[in-house]
Structures are given as C-alpha cells and as structure tokens.
Amino acid sequence: MKQTLLVKNLIMVAIFLFAINVASAQHEQVASSKDEVATEVKDSLVTETAVVDQKFDPTKYEFPADELNGGSEVATEKADYNPNPKQEDTASSMKTAINWLVVIAILILFIVLIQLNSVIGLLGEISGKPAIDWAKWNPRLMLLFLILFLGAGIWEFNHDSKFFFPQSASEHGIKMDAMFNLTTVLILIVFFLTQTALFWFAYKYRTREGHKAYYYPHNDRLEVIWTIIPAIALAVLITNGLKTWGGITAAPPTDAQNIEIYAFQFGWKARYAGEDKKLGEHNFRLISAENDLGINWKDEKSHDDMILTEIHVPVNKNVNFKFRAKDVIHSAYMPYFRAQMNVVPGVPTNFWMKPIITTAEMKEILRKEGRKDVDTWDYYVYCNKICGSAHYNMKIKMVVETEAEYNKWLSTQKSTYASMMGIEKPASETPNAVPADSAKAESQKTAMK
Ligand SMILES: [Cu+2]
Known part of the structure; x- marks a missing residue:
C-alpha cells in the first residue's frame, strides 16, 4: 500500500x-x-x-x-x-x-x-512513541508561517509601491483613484484580520493534554453581523463605482473638443476638425493605400480636417475622443488619465475627459518622484488589445499643454486636403475638387462593380 x-x-x-x-x-x-x-x-x-x-x-x-x-x-x-527564427546555439x-x-x-x-519520512516512522514504531511530535510542531509552524507570510506581504507592498501610478492627470481619474484606494484599504484590513485570526487560532487551540474542544456550532447574532457588514460595504463600493462610471461614460459636454483617434495595425492617427469645428464624413469603402482613414474628400467639411501623427490637447478643457478602427479590435489605453476604450472596426466608440496636468507639469512630478527617464518621458496612448505582431509598439504621443500653446500648435497644422492638393488653404468655392487618390479609389470601386 x-x-x-x-x-x-x-x-x-x-x-x-x-x-x-x-x-x-x-x-x-x-x-x-x-x-x-x-x-x-x-x-x-x-x-x-x-x-x-x-x-x-x-x-x-x-x-x-x-x-x-x-x-x-x-x-x-x-x-x-x-x-520561428532558427537559433540553436x-x-x-x-x-x-x-x-x-x-x-x-x-x-x-x-x-x-520520502525515505527519511519512513525512517522517522520506523524509529517511532521501535521506540513506542512518535519521533516527531507533530501535535506540538504544527501549531508552532502555523505561527511562524503567519509572521513570515504577513511580513513578506508588508515588505512586498512597500518595495513595489514605486510601480504604482503617479497622481492622476485627468479629473475623473482622481475619483477612480479614490475608489481604488478605498477598496484596497478595506480589503487589506479584512485580509490582515482574517488571516491573523486563522493562524493564531490554529496555534491557540492546539491539541494539548487535558484540553477538550468546546462544541459551538451556531450563533444567530454572529451570522447576522458577518452578513450585514459585508453587504453594506459592498453596496457602498458598488454604488460609488456605478456613480463614477455613469459620469465617465455619459454623453460628452457640448463644449468638448472632438478629436478622432484612428487605430490600425500598428499605429494611431488623430484627425482634428478645422475652423468649421466639424469632421468630414468617412466611409470604409473609401479606404485605400493613400486614403487610409477612408475620408470622403467630396464632403466639404473634410477640407479643413487635419490628419496628424501626434495628439495635442489643452489642459483643463474637456476633450472627446471619437475612436475608429481600420482592421481589428484595438484598445486606446491612457494609463496616466486612467482611461481605456475599445476601438472596434464598424462600431464607433468615444471617451471624454478633462486633462488637468500638462506634460511639463507631469515631468516635474515624476522628477520629484525620482524617475530617471523624465527627459524622454511623454504621455502616450497605447494599444491594450493583443492585436498582432507589433501590438507592443503601437502608441501615439499625446501632448497636454496650456491653451495658448495648444492654439499656437493648432494654427501651424495644415489641412490634409490642402497639402494633398498643393494649395495654401482649402477654398470653399471648389467643393467638388477631389484629390487624385480619392478619385482613383472611386474609379477602382466602379471597376470592381
Ligand atoms: Cu492594437
């Protein structure tokens, strides 16, 4: 056996x-x-x-x-x-x-x-009493484990707290952080109380000669207490969470600046509306090698749109990101702003927020926290869905700046339509002029039919 x-x-x-x-x-x-x-x-x-x-x-x-x-x-x-690169060395x-x-x-x-264990067993059989008194040693080991386990937990929390996020750079992020902290503190209190009780009781009520276990199967009052207290705690946490989430996902305020964020394998592009504050129409059927956002250049609203490879937003102003994807599901992840939104082909999504810390200010905060890479640091929008081989490198820089800096930057950006047509500024008298590539896409489409 x-x-x-x-x-x-x-x-x-x-x-x-x-x-x-x-x-x-x-x-x-x-x-x-x-x-x-x-x-x-x-x-x-x-x-x-x-x-x-x-x-x-x-x-x-x-x-x-x-x-x-x-x-x-x-x-x-x-x-x-x-x-599968060959690399046998x-x-x-x-x-x-x-x-x-x-x-x-x-x-x-x-x-x-295993052999040692059976030797110890045999020794016990020969001498008539067990070689190791486990009834004495198990409770002591429980106590030792409690001290090592909790000590290691506290050490780990302290040691790796440098990997926690710095303060939130968006208004809603402060609320999310508060919720996160409240939940963490509650969980830690409960964790330390229950684990200490578990291992301490294992020690305190150890087998001893002359001690008989007290039979205590039920207590209604205790049952009520440990049902109601967690119920109240959870209700508070969940209500708080629903309220915050409701605020974040509500319709964007009317004054919010609309910026289209376009995801593709493997990168992002941003489209800003020009003076008309309106983005031109788009259609996936118009997507081609040159018109990768599928913009309808016949739509006059598109003529002052700017397609850019960097996002700029003014501080303390609401911005509404409208997300579109070209190929597969991506996810726009902005950790410093505590924001993430899926970017799905054919399903426009949006997320609005108010950035409250500029890039320059955040650099100072990080420098004070002792970060070494502050000079090369920037806010980025990352992709947080495993979307293909270069997913890990899919990001676009986001600059948060003062309104004056932002306006200055925006005024230096040229409309994509004007750049393609080789003109200085899109003229409203030529509503039907279409860049060559778009005309080509149209003719290709007709040819395909
Ligand atoms: Cu992606």
Whole structure:
C-alpha cells in the first residue's frame, strides 16, 4: 500500500518537473525570438513613419505593384515576420542540460525526503512513541508561517509601491483613484484580520493534554453581523463605482473638443476638425493605400480636417475622443488619465475627459518622484488589445499643454486636403475638387462593380 503511494507520488512529481522544464525552455525561446522580431518590426515601422511624414504629392506618387493589387503595408509586414527564427546555439543547449540536471536533483531530493519520512516512522514504531511530535510542531509552524507570510506581504507592498501610478492627470481619474484606494484599504484590513485570526487560532487551540474542544456550532447574532457588514460595504463600493462610471461614460459636454483617434495595425492617427469645428464624413469603402482613414474628400467639411501623427490637447478643457478602427479590435489605453476604450472596426466608440496636468507639469512630478527617464518621458496612448505582431509598439504621443500653446500648435497644422492638393488653404468655392487618390479609389470601386 505504502509502496504504490510512493510510486504514484514519484510519477506526479516527475510529470510536474517535466512540465516546468519544458515551459521554461519554451519561455526562453519565445523571449529571444521576440527580441529578433522586435528589431525587425521596429525597422519596418521606422520606414513606414518616414513615408507618412513626407508631404504627399498625388501628381508624383507612383503606386507599388502590390498596393494596386489590393495588398497593403500590413501584408508586407506580415510577410517579413518570421515566427520561428532558427537559433540553436551552444548557450541554449547548455541551459537545457542544466535544466535537466536540476530536474534530476529535485527528483532525488524528493526520494530522499520520502525515505527519511519512513525512517522517522520506523524509529517511532521501535521506540513506542512518535519521533516527531507533530501535535506540538504544527501549531508552532502555523505561527511562524503567519509572521513570515504577513511580513513578506508588508515588505512586498512597500518595495513595489514605486510601480504604482503617479497622481492622476485627468479629473475623473482622481475619483477612480479614490475608489481604488478605498477598496484596497478595506480589503487589506479584512485580509490582515482574517488571516491573523486563522493562524493564531490554529496555534491557540492546539491539541494539548487535558484540553477538550468546546462544541459551538451556531450563533444567530454572529451570522447576522458577518452578513450585514459585508453587504453594506459592498453596496457602498458598488454604488460609488456605478456613480463614477455613469459620469465617465455619459454623453460628452457640448463644449468638448472632438478629436478622432484612428487605430490600425500598428499605429494611431488623430484627425482634428478645422475652423468649421466639424469632421468630414468617412466611409470604409473609401479606404485605400493613400486614403487610409477612408475620408470622403467630396464632403466639404473634410477640407479643413487635419490628419496628424501626434495628439495635442489643452489642459483643463474637456476633450472627446471619437475612436475608429481600420482592421481589428484595438484598445486606446491612457494609463496616466486612467482611461481605456475599445476601438472596434464598424462600431464607433468615444471617451471624454478633462486633462488637468500638462506634460511639463507631469515631468516635474515624476522628477520629484525620482524617475530617471523624465527627459524622454511623454504621455502616450497605447494599444491594450493583443492585436498582432507589433501590438507592443503601437502608441501615439499625446501632448497636454496650456491653451495658448495648444492654439499656437493648432494654427501651424495644415489641412490634409490642402497639402494633398498643393494649395495654401482649402477654398470653399471648389467643393467638388477631389484629390487624385480619392478619385482613383472611386474609379477602382466602379471597376470592381
Ligand atoms: Cu492594437
């Protein structure tokens, strides 16, 4: 009986160690191949950005063969992407050998421990009383575990609190932080009380000669207390949460500045309305290599729109982000503003907020907190949905500045339509003028029908 149990245990441990070994080997391989892919994708992104930054001249533009055939930059990038790069070298085979040695060592240690246990059992049988008095040692170990466990918890909280977010840069973020802190404090109080009671009672009511357990099966008053108190606490937390969430997701205030944020594999673009404060129409059928936002250039409202590769927002003013996606589901994540919104193809989403700390002010705050990378630091909108191979690098800079700085910046931005047509300013007398690329897209569409 004892022998079969031993064999079973050994098999279990062997399977467990094997799984750990395989998993760690795979993890290493993925980690190193990721680095290679990262450099590759970075290179391709750099080239793409360079193309975007150039002023587009429809008269001089020549279409690459694959774009005319319906291909795109995304397809090219995927072709470059090699998920299984060969990388068999001596270092990694050494690591594998060491891994296996560790596995065998642990296995032997386990066998020794089992043998030791049966020796202790035999000693007990010979001497007539157990070699180790577990009734005495278990409660002590419980107490030791309580001290180590809570101590480690407190240490961890202190040590890694530097990874907590700095103060919120948006108005609603302050409320969210307050909620988060309240929940954390409540949970920690309950955690420390219950865990201390659990292990302390295991020690206090340990087996002792002459002590008999007191039979205490039920107490109505206790039941009522520990049902009502958590119910009230949860009701407060949830009501508070619903109220805050309701405010954040409500319709944007009428004075909010509308900015369209467009997500694609793998980047973002921002579209600002011009003097008319209105964004031009768009249609996914108009999306082409040059018109990747699918803007309807026949719509006059689009003529003063500015398609930009950086977001600027004025501080202490409401901004409403209108999200659109080109290809797959992305998610706009702005950690400093405590904001995140899914960006779904075909389903426009929006999120409004009021930034309250400018980029320059936040740099100062971070510098005071001892951050080393403040000079290169900026607010970014990140993608928070695993959307493809270069997902990790999908971000767009967001500059929060004073209203004067913002207005100055906005006045230097040229309308995309004007840039494409090679004119200084979009004239309202030519409502039907269409940039060459858009005309091409239209004719392609007709040809496809
Ligand atoms: Cu994405």
